[in-house]
Amino acid sequence: MAESNRIENKRELTDNLEKEVIAFLNYREGGVIYIGIEDKTGKIYGVQNADELQLKIKDRIKNNISPSTMGLFDIILEVHKKKDVIKITVASGSEKPYHLTAKGMSPKGCFIRVGSASEPMSSKMIEELFSKRVRNSIGTIKSRNQSLTFEQLQIYYNATGFKLSEQFARNLELLTEDGNFNYAAYLLADVNGLSIKIAKYSGTNRVNLIENEEFGYCSIVKATKTVLEKLKVENKTFTRITSTIREEHKLLNPVAVREAVVNAIVHNNYFNEVPPKFELFDDRLEITSAGGLPPEFTKEEFFMGYSVPQNKELMRIFRDINMVEQLGSGVPRILEHYPKSIYQFSQNFIKVVLPFTEGYAHATEQATEQASGQAIGQAERILIFCAYPRTNKEIMEHLGVRHREHFRNTLLLPLISEGEILLTIPDKPSSPKQKYVTNSNWQKGKL
Numbered sequence: 001m002a003e004s005n006r007i008e009n010k011r012e013l014t015d016n017l018e019k020e021v022i023a024f025l026n027y028r029e030g031g032v033i034y035i036g037i038e039d040k041t042g043k044i045y046g047v048q049n050a051d052e053l054q055l056k057i058k059d060r061i062k063n064n065i066s067p068s069t070m071g072l073f074d075i076i077l078e079v080h081k082k083k084d085v086i087k088i089t090v091a092s093g094s095e096k097p098y099h100l101t102a103k104g105m106s107p108k109g110c111f112i113r114v115g116s117a118s119e120p121m122s123s124k125m126i127e128e129l130f131s132k133r134v135r136n137s138i139g140t141i142k143s144r145n146q147s148l149t150f151e152q153l154q155i156y157y158n159a160t161g162f163k164l165s166e167q168f169a170r171n172l173e174l175l176t177e178d179g180n181f182n183y184a185a186y187l188l189a190d191v192n193g194l195s196i197k198i199a200k201y202s203g204t205n206r207v208n209l210i211e212n213e214e215f216g217y218c219s220i221v222k223a224t225k226t227v228l229e230k231l232k233v234e235n236k237t238f239t240r241i242t243s244t245i246r247e248e249h250k251l252l253n254p255v256a257v258r259e260a261v262v263n264a265i266v267h268n269n270y271f272n273e274v275p276p277k278f279e280l281f282d283d284r285l286e287i288t289s290a291g292g293l294p295p296e297f298t299k300e301e302f303f304m305g306y307s308v309p310q311n312k313e314l315m316r317i318f319r320d321i322n323m324v325e326q327l328g329s330g331v332p333r334i335l336e337h338y339p340k341s342i343y344q345f346s347q348n349f350i351k352v353v354l355p356f357t358e359g360y361a362h363a364t365e366q367a368t369e370q371a372s373g374q375a376i377g378q379a380e381r382i383l384i385f386c387a388y389p390r391t392n393k394e395i396m397e398h399l400g401v402r403h404r405e406h407f408r409n410t411l412l413l414p415l416i417s418e419g420e421i422l423l424t425i426p427d428k429p430s431s432p433k434q435k436y437v438t439n440s441n442w443q444k445g446k447l
Contacts, residue, residue: 002042003116006030009037011045013053016118018064018100023111023118024090025065025072025098026129028296029306030328031113036085046083054086061088064102067095068139070173071312074319074327089327091307094137094294096129097121105130132295138270139313142176143186152190152219156321173313183270184313187220193273196223196265198230200280216275220314221321224265227278231257234280238357251356252285253337259330260352264289266318267310269348285354292347303340305332339405358406378411382421389424389435412436 008020024031036047054075074089103109110121157164169175174185186192200211215226235252264276269291279286294308307328309315318324344351385398401407415421424435
C-alpha cells in the first residue's frame, strides 16, 4: 500500500480529492486512493464517521468532475489494523481528458498521474487526449424506440433495498443530452431487440448443433440472469476417484463462469448490435464478446485487472444490483481458477475458453466405474514408477500428461496427502531439486 503510480494515500479527506481522482481517470491504468493512511510513512490512522464520509466523497466525485464519472469509481470500506479505511478505486475513463467542472478543460482543471504525484496536464496533452476521445457510446446514441418501460429493472432494484425514483432515467444517465432515451436505456428496457443465444454442440466442433436456446428481447439484466441460470444447470457435478477417496467437483468453476458471463455482457461492444455468444462443447464452454482491448491497453494490464469500462452505464447498474463487485475484480477472480491462456484476443472480439475439468466423469454408476479404473490406474502407475526418486517432469512424461496444474492437484497431491508418495526434501516442498518416491510400506504390500 505504499504510494506508487497507481496508489495514493491520504491521512484525511482534503480539498485535493477531485484532483487525485481526475489524475487516475486520465491515467491509462486508473488507480486507488486510500483515505485514512499517511502518505509518507504509510501509517494507518483510519477515519471517523466512515458512512458519512463515503457519501460526501461520492457526491464530490459525481458533481465536481466532467465528463460524467458514473460507473468509473468504487468506494468501499476496509479495516486495517482495526481501523476504518476508505478505498476509492478509479478506472481509466474513455472520455479523456477529465477535468474539474469549475476550471474547465484547461491546465488548471486537467491532471494526470506522473509517478506517485498528480501533475497538471499541458495544453498539448489536453488537445491530444481530446482528439482521441471516444464520442460514440451507448450513453450518447439515441434509442430507436422511445416508448420504453422499466418494470424489470425496478424489480431488481427493489430486491436490493433501493427504489427507482421518477428521475431514475436522468440519475442513471439513461438519457441523451437532449432528453431522449439512449441506447443504454434501450438495453435495460423491458422489451428490446437484443437476443443472446446459448448453443450446445455434440462433439468438440460446430458440426452437430443439438440445442440452440435464445434468451433476450427483455432487460439485459434479466437476460444475464437467465443465461447464468442456464449455465448453472449445464454445470453438472462430476466425480473423481483416487486410489483411496472419491471427490465431487463441478464441470466448470462456478465463480469463474459467473464473472466471465457478466464481463462479456457488461463490456460487449453493442454498436454493431452483435450480442455476446455462449457455446457449449463436449470439452469446453466458449464465451465470445464483441470488441477488442481498449486502445493502447495491453494484455498485461488486462490480466492485472486494470479496469476501463466499455459501457459505464451498464457497469453502474450491475454494481447497484450486486451483479458486479469491485471495479477490475472480474478477470483476477477468473485467473484464480484458470490460466491466462483461456483468453483469445483479436481486433474485434475477446473469447474466453473455459475447459471442462479433466479427469472427471458423470456421477453415474457406469461412468464412476470407468473414472475409478482410470484414476486408480494412473495412481498405481505413479506409485510403481516412483519406486526410485523421480522429478515432476519425469512423472508427467511417464504418464503422458501435459497439464501441470491438473497433474499436481488431481494426481500427485492426493497421493502425497495419503502418505503413499514421499518427498525427498520434505522441509523444502518447492525446491527445484525436489523428487518423489513411493512409500516403502506401499512397496512392501505389493511384493
